Amino acid sequence: MGDARQKLIDERVQKAIDLFEGGYNCSQAVILAYCDIFDMEFETAAKVSSSFGGGMGRLREVCGAVTGMFALIGLKYPAADPSDSLARSTNYGKVQELAAQFKSEMGSYICAELLQIRREPQEPVPSERTKLYYNLRPCTRCVATAARIFGEDIFNG
Numbered sequence: 001m002g003d004a005r006q007k008l009i010d011e012r013v014q015k016a017i018d019l020f021e022g023g024y025n026c027s028q029a030v031i032l033a034y035c036d037i038f039d040m041e042f043e044t045a046a047k048v049s050s051s052f053g054g055g056m057g058r059l060r061e062v063c064g065a066v067t068g069m070f071a072l073i074g075l076k077y078p079a080a081d082p083s084d085s086l087a088r089s090t091n092y093g094k095v096q097e098l099a100a101q102f103k104s105e106m107g108s109y110i111c112a113e114l115l116q117i118r119r120e121p122q123e124p125v126p127s128e129r130t131k132l133y134y135n136l137r138p139c140t141r142c143v144a145t146a147a148r149i150f151g152e153d154i155f156n157g
Contacts, residue, residue, distance in 0.1 A: 009151035016147035017140060023129060025053025026139055030068030030146045037154070038075040055111025058122045065139070065146035066102055066109045070095050072150050094153070101149050106142060114138050 012033045020029035027049045035045035049071060051057050053064040073095055079088040103109050112119035115137060127133055134140055 005155045008155050009148060012151045013144050013147045016143050020140060020143045021129075021134065025050065025064055025126070026143050027052035027064035027068035027071075029143045030065050030150070031071055033147050034072050034150065034154070038072075040075070054122070054126065058124060058126070060112035060115070060117065060119050060122065061110065063102075063109050063111045063114055063142055063146075065142040066099065069098060069102070069146040069150045072154075073098065076154055098149050098153060102145060105145055105149075106138070114142060 016029045016033035019032050020026060024032060024046065028046050031045050031049040032042060035042060049068055052067040052071075055061045055063055056067065073091065077087070077091045077094050079091040081087065099109055106114060108114055110119065
């Protein structure tokens with residue numbers, strides 16, 4: 001991979017980390033790091049991805065960083081026409097490919113498994129973002145990994 005491409009990816013990964021550490025949820029951080037490429041307004045992207053943090057509204061299901069990556073796949077490989085089965089197959093194939101890559105690197109793409117907690121809904125109130133929060137959880141690494149995997153796909157594909 002060329003140095004220029006790697007620099008583009010590294011910048012997007014750092015942007016995602018900064019957004020997450022600035023208070024956006026994991027899904028928002030990944031989507032917001034790339035929304036400008038798809039001419040999506042920042043505020044719209046923040047709103048549409050706001051429900052997917054904490055494994056989809058703190059249900060601890062699919063990691064929010066991964067669902068953010070999936071949303072970006074939908075923008076890069078859209079399947080907007082319901083009669084276009086080739087586009088849908090391409091989209092689903094890319095979701096499966098990048099999900100497998102994330103799972104290979106992180107061990108899972110399920111929020112509860114990543115956090116090593118029981119897989120059940122939690123109180124809807126988000127956890128307070130403290131230094132301890134960031135140190136004890138893999139969330140920043142999940143955000144960085146999802147942002148990097150998508151960046152490698154978009155800038156090298």
